[in-house]
Amino acid sequence: MTDRKLAVVVLAAGQGTRMRSSLPKVLHELAGRPMLAHVLASVMALHPEKVVVVVGPEMERFPDAMLAHDTVVQSERLGTGHAVLAAGPQLAPLLEQEGDMDVLVIYGDTPLIRPETLRKMRKPLEGARALLVGLAFRPQDPARYGRVIVDADGLVERVVEYVDADDTERAISLCNAGILIADGATLYDLAARLDKDNAKGEYYLTDIFALARAAGKPARMIEAAHPSEVLGINDRRELAGAEKVLQERLRASALDAGVTMVDPATVWLSWDTTFDGDVHIEPNVVFGPGVRVERGARIRAFSHLEGVVVGPGAQVGPFARVRPGTRLGEGARVGNFVEIKNSSLGDGAKANHLSYVGDANVGAKANIGAGTITCNYDGFGKHVTEIGAGVFIGSNTALVAPVTVGRGAIIGAGSTITRDVEEDGLAVARGEQQVVAQGAIRFRAKRDNKG
Ligand code: UD1
Ligand code: CA
Numbered sequence: 001m002t003d004r005k006l007a008v009v010v011l012a013a014g015q016g017t018r019m020r021s022s023l024p025k026v027l028h029e030l031a032g033r034p035m036l037a038h039v040l041a042s043v044m045a046l047h048p049e050k051v052v053v054v055v056g057p058e059m060e061r062f063p064d065a066m067l068a069h070d071t072v073v074q075s076e077r078l079g080t081g082h083a084v085l086a087a088g089p090q091l092a093p094l095l096e097q098e099g100d101m102d103v104l105v106i107y108g109d110t111p112l113i114r115p116e117t118l119r120k121m122r123k124p125l126e127g128a129r130a131l132l133v134g135l136a137f138r139p140q141d142p143a144r145y146g147r148v149i150v151d152a153d154g155l156v157e158r159v160v161e162y163v164d165a166d167d168t169e170r171a172i173s174l175c176n177a178g179i180l181i182a183d184g185a186t187l188y189d190l191a192a193r194l195d196k197d198n199a200k201g202e203y204y205l206t207d208i209f210a211l212a213r214a215a216g217k218p219a220r221m222i223e224a225a226h227p228s229e230v231l232g233i234n235d236r237r238e239l240a241g242a243e244k245v246l247q248e249r250l251r252a253s254a255l256d257a258g259v260t261m262v263d264p265a266t267v268w269l270s271w272d273t274t275f276d277g278d279v280h281i282e283p284n285v286v287f288g289p290g291v292r293v294e295r296g297a298r299i300r301a302f303s304h305l306e307g308v309v310v311g312p313g314a315q316v317g318p319f320a321r322v323r324p325g326t327r328l329g330e331g332a333r334v335g336n337f338v339e340i341k342n343s344s345l346g347d348g349a350k351a352n353h354l355s356y357v358g359d360a361n362v363g364a365k366a367n368i369g370a371g372t373i374t375c376n377y378d379g380f381g382k383h384v385t386e387i388g389a390g391v392f393i394g395s396n397t398a399l400v401a402p403v404t405v406g407r408g409a410i411i412g413a414g415s416t417i418t419r420d421v422e423e424d425g426l427a428v429a430r431g432e433q434q435v436v437a438q439g440a441i442r443f444r445a446k447r448d449n450k451g
Contacts, residue, residue, distance in 0.1 A: 012055050014056070091184065112230070112246060132219035135177040146176035156219040269287050289307065301319075325343070337354045347365070349364060353371070359376040369397060388408065
């Protein structure tokens with residue numbers, strides 16, 4: 001570990017025109033959270049003293065992960081170098097106070113970066129082997145990335161932007177990932193000298209390498225072990241590509257944690273999905289944010305879960321939808337075409353077929369019959385249904401909330417329950433059955449006469 005303190009500047013002000021979106025680019029989501037939040041999570045793993053996020057003027061919806069940090073609005077977007085300068089006043093007091101300090105500049109559109117790589121980049125700054133360290137990589141398709149020009153000693157001569165590069169430079173396979181870490185004073189000293197004499201007419205942060213060279217300040221590049229880690233996201237194709245990489249990472253760590261996936265490529269995870277060991281997941285399952293699956297639970301094919309804790313040994317699906325605010329107890333079962341929202345199912349409780357259970361507390365071992373609906377919404381507000389332990393709800397029952405069914409009670413099939421049912425009570429609320437003897441014969445005769 002280095003003794004040098006760290007401050008971070010996250011560049012997130014770009015309009016991201018190539019996304020063709022009304023949403024700022026860095027707020028587009030990967031595995032269920034904005035790419036900016038992914039970047040911030042990696043950065044926070046390094047325990048910086050301060051993080052300054054440079055945002056554009058239209059970014060009024062901040063992701064939660066950003067609220068803890070300082071922001072500065074870059075109202076005129078004059079390039080990545082200009083954005084770093086915009087953060088200067090926020091960092092100046094800290095730089096003055098701390099003296100030697102690393103400043104990490106990271107782009108909000110490079111969300112797959114891992115903390116290990118950032119830590120590796122800090123190494124050359126210890127003992128001043130370099131005053132500026134960039135991150136490079138060799139992608140399969142170097143596309144529009146900046147190219148890095150290194151001398152025989154491994155010191156960086158300059159970085160040339162794609163639009164400014166000639167054919168020889170474009171043929172270079174070593175690309176600039178954008179992320180850099182520098183001695184803070186050196187960074188701001190050099191950044192102040194940037195100009196916009198280039199193809200885009202912008203202040204390129206990348207020109208700082210040539211400036212360092214001219215000033216005799218050593219700059220180096222660390223090469224990323226996995227090119228996928230530094231994918232920059234500029235359009236929807238790249239967004240989809242990054243999602244794929246992230247999903248593969250998330251699946252791999254679930255498998256390593258002892259989860260069985262019959263066909264991992266068809267299981268979609270969120271950044272925060274957590275599993276205990278011996279969970280079994282069938283193909284085609286989607287996990288939205290906020291899901292925890294406990295030991296030995298089984299998620300069957302074509303289920304969709306978000307905001308739920310699945311208790312040990314519980315079973316969900318096939319074809320189940322479990323929505324936020326739900327807790328399924330140990331050994332509970334949610335079967336096909338069942339939707340559960342903001343409800344708890346006690347240990348061993350079952351809702352196996354074709355039901356909607358919303359805003360309900362279902363006791364242990366209760367059985368919700370096929371087609372049962374909790375009528376939780378009256379057009380104005382939501383109301384709660386309480387179902388006690390061991391209750392048996394017959395098929396096709398409507399429970400009109402707010403309503404309580406006491407423990408051990410039985411509800412006859414087809415009932416519409418509007419009043420509370422006492423413990424161990426038996427309630428039937430449906431039209432009386434009428435049978436007219438021979439009525440069918442009379443009915444058919446009448447029909448035939450008409451014909
Ligand atoms: C940048 C690098 C390029 C590198 C690539 C890696 C520069 C000049 N070029 O190019 O060498 O290969 O990233 O992905 O830095 N931003 C601001 N304010 C601005 C402009 C940009 O905050 O005025 C932010 C953007 O929101 C974005 C990041 O900076 O998150 C990078 O900007 P972008 O325009 O995407 O740079 P690239 O052309 O991809
Ligand atoms: Ca970019």
